[in-house]
Amino acid sequence: MEVDQTQSFNQKLSQWIASQGFWFQLRHSMSGGGGWAMTLSHLLRLGFKVLIALLVAAGGFGVYLVKRVDAESFAESLDASVKTSLGAKDAKLLGFSRIQGDAQITRFGAEGGDESFFRSVDAGNVRFKMDLLDGIAGDWDAGTLIAKWMELDLKAGADTPDAAARIGESLFREWPKFQFSSVEVDDATLSWGYHSPLPQNRIDTRGRIEHSRMAATRSGGGWRLVFSGGKFSQNWLQGLEIEKLVMEVMPGSLVVKEGNFRCGTGTVTFHDVSVTGGDKPAFHGKVEISRVEIAQLLPKALEPFLEGVLSGNFALSGSTNAAGGIQLEGDVTLGGDSVVSVRERLHLLKSLSVVDVYNSYRKIDFNRGSFHLKSSGGVLELSRVDLKADELMTLQGRLKVRPPSEKEMAGAVGENPGNSFAPIFQAGTPAGSNEAGDDISLRKAAGEPKVTQQGKEMEIFNRRAQVKSEEQFKMDAIARESQMLRYEGDFRITIPGDAFERVEVLRSTFPADASTGRIPIDVPIQGTIYEVTRRQAEELLEIGTKH
Structure with missing residues (x-):
């Protein structure tokens, strides 16, 4: 009878101790109450509970990391960040997703501001590297930005030297938290210059590179641009077939390293163009x-x-x-x-x-x-x-x-x-x-x-x-x-x-x-x-x- 009462008491005591929380159980076990066997049992049960809690927290955080790119707040934050970084009047990214370690953007557009080097940019099917923690902790190394197509309208110049300097800075700017080494576009169209119809001030400085494969790589504080295929037009040189066009763009200058084109059965070559x-x-x-x-x-x-x-x-x-x-x-x-x-x-x-x-x-x-x-x-x-x-x-x-x-x-x-x-x-x-x-x-x-x-x-x-x-x-x-x-x-x-x-x-x-x-x-x-x-x-x- 006494044995049964003792077992019943110990069982109720164990249940009561278990209901008192983690720290009370730990102090009770360390004080020797209940013996080493009971202490070990309590520790194992507590460890198992802690493990389950950690797994639940980790799972929840993992779901957050995966699903955060689908949140409306993430898209709005990304639009605002891109707009500020490019000095644009407006910017929009559509269809942002993360698939197998790559960020993918269905379409990206921006309208240039006073300090941007472009008037407008429109690109589609953009992708680059994105780890789970990118954008939350540490630096984001995106590697190569790859786009299926892009249309980029460049500014012809500026009203003042100071404005031109700010425009130049936006082209060579680097972002510590977001890094990329190069840009590749399968079908790139770039335009520059403008046409003034006024009789007293007729200006025709328009030029274009159309439907060309472009590779832009950071090089020595500037950019190295390589175009192959597509068409080149400037003034009366219209629709030249690009064999290879290589340019180095540095702060304050652009140098054509190689410019070879075909025009029907003839050829056009750039020499020392800068x-x-x-x-x-x-x-x-x-x-x-x-x-x-x-x-x-x-x-x-x-x-x-x-x-x-x-x-x-x-x-x-x-x-x-x-x-x-x-x-x-x-x-x-x-x-x-x-x-x-x-x-x-x-x-x-x-x-x-x-x-x-x-x-x-x-x-x-x-x-x-x-x-x-x-x-x-x-x-x-x-x-x-x-x-x-x-x-x-x-x-x-x-x-x-x-x-x-x-x-x-x-x-x-x-x-x-x-x-x-x-x-x-x-x-x-x-x-x-x-x-x-x-x-x-x-x-x-x-x-x-x-x-x-x-x-x-x-x-x-x-x-x-x-x-x-x-x-x-x-x-x-x-x-x-x-x-x-x-x-x-x-x-x-x-x-x-x-x-x-x-x-x-x-x-x-x-x-x-x-x-x-x-x-x-x-x-x-x-x-x-x-x-x-x-x-x-x-x-x-x-x-x-x-x-």
Whole structure:
């Protein structure tokens, strides 16, 4: 009976002690109450409880680490952090997730602020390394930032040197808590410069790298950029196929280490090209053109009139943030593979073919001579022109090609059709073909609804889509207006002395030069490409056919 009572008492005592909490049980065990066996038993039970508590806590923390990227607060914090780090006006990351040790972003967009080096950036399918504790403890080493595609619109310069310095700092800034060594993009499009349509201040400094594979690596406090594939455009060098373009960007400068391009069957090579930073970035260097077809450089409006192959070396100068824009200047020498051919579509050549029964002017192949070319501020100038097409024709003089004035535009179409004008050289610009532009105009007039994704999180991307739509509309307008470029200049041609042998009045009106035996004809140039030489052609035909 006493044994049963003792066991019952001890059992109730053990239950009571177990209900008193961890520290009371530990003190009771250490004081010897209940003996070493009971102490060990209590310790084992307590250890097991502590282990379970730790496992539950660890599991909960692990779930938090995994699920935190899905929380709305995490996304908002990330947007704010990226916005501050880039100096952007707005920034948004969509579809952030962590999969098998990699952070993945469905789409990322940002609008540049006063101190950012870009106007806008839009990228898709971005991924980089992300450990469980990254963003919570320690430094985050993201390794290589990899994107499927990216569109980056770079600033052309700044209003003041101080603003330019702040913009430069944002390009080379490093973040102690977030580190990455390089950026790789499968399909990168970069644009820079701008186009001013104002008649008193026409500037065309636009340039682009389109759909190229890009690898950007941190190097010596700067960046090393490598592009392969895709297209490069700047001024009248349009749609060059990138074989390899290597640039080193350091604080205060950009140096092209290698620039090799293809243009149709010819090549274009950059030599010692560099850009000095500042509020007005200054370009220096040389561009070598070898066996490039003129059709690759000229607007489509000129294709019926000109063909041939050019080679030459051109000096590169100017700035993306100056009235003159990027300037190309150099001499072109004809001979060998370099030939410029003028077709009979030119009015004067048609008339000569009618009145000259001995010679054909269907196509004039200028295969000897040279001229000086300068492209700046949206204007092309040819000077010191001295060309020869065997014994058929010689050509001397000068030519200037410019966008039309507001008055000329209004006179051409009855009203001002817009404020955008074509670059002098822009390959692929159709003449008289405005189907795309008309289509856009009609759709806008009809009030076609915009195809945009709704929701506050899409606002930044919808704004970017609207800007791109406006840019495309402007480019379509430029394509329609390219045929309205104005040509001004003075030329003198000479033709064989027997050209007017059968028309006495033409022989007396255009006598042969006694020293050369050739007939000189002065040819003033004025108007659009469709008006050039029309007056001289009509005069020649009127005299020749009347008599």
